[in-house]
Amino acid sequence: MSQLQLDYIPVEDLASWTEALEGRGGHRQVLGMALFGRPDTAEQAEFQQVSKRDWPRLALPVLGHATSAWAEVWSVPKNAAPIEHGELDGVGYVRCQDLVFAWVNTPLPGTDVALAPLTRATYDALFKTLNQLGCAHPWRFWNYLPDILGTLQGEERYRIFNVGRHESFLRHSSMIDPHPPAACALGQPAGFEGPLTVYALASTAPAHPIENPRQISAYRYPPQYGVRSPTFSRATVAQIDTEATVFISGTASIVGHETVHLNDVSAQTEETLNNIEALLQQFKVERPGLTWTAADLKFKVYVRHAEDLPLVRAVVERRLGTQASCCYLHAVVCRPDLLVEIEASATRSQAA
Numbered sequence: 001m002s003q004l005q006l007d008y009i010p011v012e013d014l015a016s017w018t019e020a021l022e023g024r025g026g027h028r029q030v031l032g033m034a035l036f037g038r039p040d041t042a043e044q045a046e047f048q049q050v051s052k053r054d055w056p057r058l059a060l061p062v063l064g065h066a067t068s069a070w071a072e073v074w075s076v077p078k079n080a081a082p083i084e085h086g087e088l089d090g091v092g093y094v095r096c097q098d099l100v101f102a103w104v105n106t107p108l109p110g111t112d113v114a115l116a117p118l119t120r121a122t123y124d125a126l127f128k129t130l131n132q133l134g135c136a137h138p139w140r141f142w143n144y145l146p147d148i149l150g151t152l153q154g155e156e157r158y159r160i161f162n163v164g165r166h167e168s169f170l171r172h173s174s175m176i177d178p179h180p181p182a183a184c185a186l187g188q189p190a191g192f193e194g195p196l197t198v199y200a201l202a203s204t205a206p207a208h209p210i211e212n213p214r215q216i217s218a219y220r221y222p223p224q225y226g227v228r229s230p231t232f233s234r235a236t237v238a239q240i241d242t243e244a245t246v247f248i249s250g251t252a253s254i255v256g257h258e259t260v261h262l263n264d265v266s267a268q269t270e271e272t273l274n275n276i277e278a279l280l281q282q283f284k285v286e287r288p289g290l291t292w293t294a295a296d297l298k299f300k301v302y303v304r305h306a307e308d309l310p311l312v313r314a315v316v317e318r319r320l321g322t323q324a325s326c327c328y329l330h331a332v333v334c335r336p337d338l339l340v341e342i343e344a345s346a347t348r349s350q351a352a
Contacts, residue, residue, distance in 0.1 A: 003076060003099075003240045003241065003245075003347065004031070004074060004076055004099065004201075004240065004243065004245050004347045005028065005074070005075050005076070006072070006298050006346065006347070007072075007073045008073075008298065008300075008325070008327045009071045009073055010065075010067030010069075011037065011067060011069040011070065011071055012067060012068070018030065021075060026078070027079075028075040028077055028078060029075060029076060029083050029096070030073060030074070030075050030083075030094075031075055031083070031094055031099060032055070032094055032103075032199070033053070033055040033071055033072065033074070034056040034072045035057045035058065035069055035070070035072075036058050036060045036070045036071075036072065036327075037059075037062055037067075037069025037070065038059065038061050038062075038068070038069070039057075039059045053092065055103070056144075056197050056199050058144050058188075058194070059188045059194050060144070060188060060189070060192075060302075060329040060331045061189070061192075061306075061329070061330040062327075062329060062330075063303055063306055063309045063328040063329060063330050064309050064313060065328065070327050070329075072300075074101055074201065076096050076097075076099060081096050082096070083095070083096050088128070088129045088133075089125045089128060089129065090104055090125060091126055091128075092104070098135065098203050098204040099135065099203050099240075100130060100133050100135040100200075100201070100202045100203070101199070101200070101201055102130060103197070103199035104122055104198055104199075105194075105195040105196070105197050106119075106122045106195050106196040106197075106198075107196075111152055111153065112152045112155070112157055112160055113153065115161060115164065116161070116163040116164035116167070117164060119160075119161050119163075119164025119165055119168070119196065120164040120168045120171075122164075122196060122198055123164070123168035123169070123172075123198070124168050124171065124172075126200060127168065127171075127172040130175070130200070130202045134204060135202045135203050135204050136175045136202070137175065137176075137203055137204065137206040137207070138176065138181040138200050138201070138202040139182065139200075139202060139203060139206075139236055139238050139245070139247060140183065140200060141181055141183040141184075141199075141232070142183070142184055142197075142198065143161070143165075143183065143186070144186055144187070144188070144196070144197045144198075145157060145158065145161055145185060145186075145187050146187060146188050146192070146193050146194050146195075146196070147187060147188075148161075148186065148188075148332050148334055149187065149332060149334070149336055157187075158185060158187075158226075158334045159226035159227070159228075162226050162230050163227060165228075165230075166228035166229070166231055169231050176231075178209075179206035179208070179233075179236075180219060180231060180233045181200075181207065181209075181232060181233065181236060181247075182209075182233055182236040182248065183230070183231075183232035183249055183250070184249055185230070185334050186250070186331040186333065186334070186341065187331065187332035187333075187334070188331065188332065189306075189330050189331065203240070205239075207236035207238035207245075208236060208237045208286070208287065209233035209234075209236050210233060210234060210237060210279060210282050210283060211233065211235075211282070212234040212275055212278050212279050213278060213282060214256075214274070214275060214278045215234065215255065215256065215257070217233075217234070218231070218232055218233075219231050219232070221257050222257060230334075234248070234249055235247060235248045235279045235283075237283065237290060243347055243348070244290060244348065245345070245347040246283070246297070246345065246347075247343075247344075247345050248276060248279055248297070248344040248345065249343060250302070250333075250341045250342070250343045251272050251275050251276055251279075251343065252268070252272055252275075252340065252341045252342075253268035253275075253338060253339075253340070254271075254275070259335060259337045259338055263337075263339075265305070265308045265311050265312060265339040266311045266314070268338070268340050269311070269312050269315040269340050269342075270319070272341070273315070273316070273319050276294070276342065280293065294319075294324065294344075295320075295324070296346050297325070297345065297346045298325040298326075298327075298344065298345060298346055299316075299320075299324065299327065299342055299343070299344045300326075300329065300343045300344070301316065301326055301327065301341075302329050302331035302340065302341040302342070302343075303328060303329070303330060303339075303340055304331070304332060304338070304339045304340065305339065306330050308339060312328075312340055313328065316342075
């Protein structure tokens with residue numbers, strides 16, 4: 001039985017699905033959740049009551065699905081260990097043995113003057129919590145920043161965010177070096193707001209970072225992308241006993257360090273999938289015996305312009321097949337010239 005499992009559940013089915021998962025006869029328990037949908041949908045859903053916790057809620061509308069919101073659910077077996085719920089310094093967490101799901105929501109002021117120190121404080125709190133829980137090795141971070149490309153203070157918010165994140169990573173370098181985690185950073189589309197939301201999966205042992213040979217590592221980007229480069233690996237692979245979990249970071253149409261196929265969403269989607277395929281090949285090089293295909297993965301697809309969904313979906317289904325597990329969301333990618341971003345995760349049995 002998989003130690004760590006990811007499922008995307010339509011919010012309309014969440015109550016019955018959770019009952020089947022955790023109730024009498026169920027074999028798993030929820031480690032973490034995040035809800036993606038319009039804010040009115042999130043408010044109407046009995047999300048907190050169903051899941052017992054005030055999990056992260058992200059104002060990213062669902063695209064092309066019958067559901068009004070997706071619940072991203074991470075679960076572990078009931079026989080793994082009892083679930084521990086708690087909060088430390090504003091960081092919510094759930095721990096099960098050697099795994100932690102942690103999250104924090106940081107309200108942002110009307111200007112960007114304080115964004116860097118607020119980002120640093122957000123990450124400082126997360127690192128402190130993970131360390132206190134004995135799970136000091138983050139495998140994967142998810143970052144959602146309102147108005148991510150806004151330039152209220154003459155600089156893109158994402159670049160200011162990177163300054164604060166970098167400062168915190170330096171303070172806690174012993175927890176991530178030489179194992180930088182996988183990550184993504186997305187913004188809500190125009191008209192949607194919210195706090196800076198960061199959530200993470202972490203463990204007692206580090207994950208193995210994987211870089212894409214087609215790309216310069218994000219943490220080595222030249223200064224044209226900001227005074228501080230984004231700090232993450234292109235992918236990570238974590239091992240628990242004989243279970244391997246792969247996290248592919250938010251991936252886009254970047255070759256080297258430059259965006260390619262400007263203003264062509266179909267070509268950008270093709271290039272994004274080329275980069276994911278390159279990472280799957282790199283797994284075989286760096287972790288012999290670790291063979292993954294796209295069919296093993298569950299994908300979250302962020303589309304910048306909602307009207308581009310048919311073009312994006314056509315490429316994804318042609319490349320991955322119509323049965324591929326894909327959750328499409330309306331979101332702003334962290335470069336003005338990027339139109340689509342795709343992340344992927346999965347767990348399955350694998351020899352250590």
